Amino acid sequence: MVDAAPGWRLVMPVKGGLGAKSRLGAVLQRVPGLPEAIALDSVEGALACPAVASVHVVCSDVGRGERLAALGAVVVPESGPGSGLLPALADGLAALGATGGGGPVAVLLADVPCVRPDELAAALAEAAPVLARGRQATVLDAEGTGTVLLAARSAGELHPRFGPGSALAHRRDGARAVGLGLTRLRRDVDTPAELEQALALGVGPRTTALLARARPACA
Template sequence: MDEATWAVVLPVKRLHVAKSRLRGALPGVPHESLALALALDTAAAVLSCPPVAELVAVTDDPIVGRALARLGARVVPDDPRDGLNAAFAHGATAAGAGRPVAALAADLPALRPEELASALQTARARSFVADAPGTGTVLLTAPPGTALDPRFGPDSAAAHRRSGALPMAGHWPTLRRDVDTATDLAAAALLGVGPATDALIGESHAGNGRDLRPADAVRDCAAG
């Protein structure tokens, strides 16, 4: 599965309800702008990943849809009443049969394409990558002919393991670094976030009259 055959499914909520625990993490920056930036940087990394043939973005937010389509994603509509796992399953169906499919979290602003490529090339069965704390899931993969069967949500790493998915143990710090809180954003910034998120970090701290490097700025924000 080393060729450019993978379809990656990326659900994104409506911006006004997305990433609620991040609200206020960057003073002076609209929350919706930060939620969108996380998704854009994640999508850009996916689209730069050699094994990926297609990015299927699942969303009912028109702003998100237009922005991801401009990057090169195929956007399919979502019904937010059905929840995250239904969105992943819908995207996998839209990707079509006969190709490997990966479900990816949309809040990975530090993601490096080479780390995603390494994880996809490692996957040989239905597998998952846990997040940095080890309790959540950032990536779930399924080979052709195998149902994705997503179990995202609280303690999803354990849920995926119970469902028969195999844990992948590679050293992929930027893949494992999802962002739910200001502290997570600080950790991502130390790894080096993508341009959309980096610009907002700089904008926030410039607006506060502070001359700090972006990683220092967001780390200070998380601490205070």
């Protein structure tokens, strides 16, 4: 087991609605429940990490929120459903700040169905000395252009730039990339090709089961 700083508090946005994971295209027509399965596997993997004290999930769908809460997440309703990722993150960070308490903070996107507790712990352990120097730490996506995780010493020191080219935007803010060898954590899923890569690495139980049930219909 990799040692990591205790007491990490995570914020994970779980976007829903018709636009959720629209780049998966025809896959969603065959497997419409896929975005939720990916999100639930991502959140469950984060909650299982021993370095993580809490996970605040930002979600606008009541039913999905109940299922996330059943895993042990703290569900934060979106103040403006459909307004985008950054406003949702602002809601999550505000809720986190209102709870008080200490410990470092990280945003982890909820589209990493391959995430395993040990890889997340390794990333957080590598981020800890970066944060101690007053900098943000990032885990880049597999392509190196996006960001799957952004960490800071506190919610107030976290400056999310998620969106196209976020890796460069965070680097310009002085963030340092960590976890470059963590292939499971870095494999986010937005496209059919990325989904295939994730399946090869091994995805969580809900994503696995859902795709297995759908496979006969897709054949």
